[in-house]
Amino acid sequence: MTDGLTQYTHHVTVNGRRYRRPDGAVVVICLDGWDPAYLDVSLAAGELPAIAQCGLHGFHGNAVSAMPSFTNPNNFSIVTGVPPAGHGVSGNTYLDRATGQPVMVTGDAEFRAPTILAALAEAGVAVAVVTAKDKLRRALAKGLPIGARGIAVSAEQAGAARPETHGLGDLPGLVGAPAPGQYSAELSLFVLDAGLALLRGGRAQCLYLSLSDYIQHQHAPEAPEARAFLRAVDQRIGALMAEGALVAATADHGMSDMARPDGSPNIVFVGDLLDARFGAAAARVICPIADPFVRHHGAFGGYVRVHLAPGGPDPAEVIAFLAAVPGVHLALSGAEACARYELVPEMEGEVAVLGAQGVALGARAAEHDLSQLAGARLRSHGGVFEQAVPFLLSRPLDPAWLAAHPALRNYDIFDAALNGTLAP
Secondary structure, three states: OOOOOOOOEEEEEEOOOOEEEOOOEEEEOOOOOOOOHHHHHHHHHOHHHHHHHHHHOOEEEEOOOOOOOOOOHHHHHHHHHOOOHOOOOOOOOOEEEEOEEEOOOOOOOOOOOOOOHHHHOOOOEEEEEOOHHHHHHHHOOOOOEEOEEEEEEOOOHHHOOOHHHOOOOOHHHOOOOOOOOOOOOOOHHHHHHHHHHHHHOOOOEEEEEEEHHHHHOOOOOHHHHHHHOOOOOOOOHHHHHHHHOOEEOOOOOOOOOOOOOOEOEEEEEEEHHHHHHOOOEEEEEEEOOOOOOOHHHOOOOOOEEEEOHHHHHHOOHHHHHHOOOOOOEEEEHHHHHHHHOOOOHOOOOOEEEEEEOOEEOOHHHHHHHHHHHOOOOOOOOOHHEEEEEEEEEEOOOOOHHHHHOOOOOOHHHHHHHHEOOOOO
């Protein structure tokens, strides 16, 4: 056994869970930011034939994402099959206690668990990782043998793909489209098109495709832009299914409208409140949603961490104060948050704060640039109200597997695809 991974002839064991080697092509998709409401609206309108096919002849249900309901912790959970406590990342940004500086997770330095993808590649399966965001590509390629059995590329940095570092070159040429813009629907569609090209070219048998949530941050489920995007995604899911692949899809988190009726952001600035109550140097607030894609959310989400200064207020006093603030759903000690949500103690503060439904949390007003929202309604995620996510498979699930998983988590998706589906 090495780093939680054991290899066998017909299966691999990763982080205590056993996975069968796939016989045919398997495509697992992380539909970033896809609250179930998006599927509900478009399915009711009859606009998603491929996803509807999953519901009729495969499986369509809902699952619960890991907390906080952010991109990094959930993508890492999906590819490891364990919650953040098992892989070491419970946010996009955290405070480095040694340096006193916030650190953005943009690679695999904090990622301490082996991946299902690397295990399959080491067992002889050709694996491809295609992400919208390059920060995820760098992390999810952890342990992947880049080359004949390992490809890891991103749409964001499509032009930078090289055989020696990514497993292939000229990604735009493979897809037949130019590298897309960072803030566009095309970023996600490029990921799906790249996966389809790799599958058709026989370059990969197991693919993990991780999309962007730009559209969901910008548009509600009933908006024409959201529905058009979903139709385009559905078309590509149908194409993957037509190639004979088993397609499994879930999401890293849902999405909530966090604006007031007049369209202004509904924000509680936790840092400003703590300054007024306990003094300017008493606490530091970290927004773990912060990442390089600032126009998605302006660093506002449903979960923040409070780090208290030495000799400052008692955590219990801070918790009692914040719990009474309108717009705060929960204020917990860092230890209690870790126990309740299976988080990483090293990344938590003395106090964890969760926003009420429809409420975003920020640090201090002076530390956020509201212009990043570009006049759009604030739509974001991070708390317990964005944990519901779709759980889709193009083939039916074995009733015995379902009975053994009565409370589906998004990080059960590889288990479902590799161990739980019935033969076509």
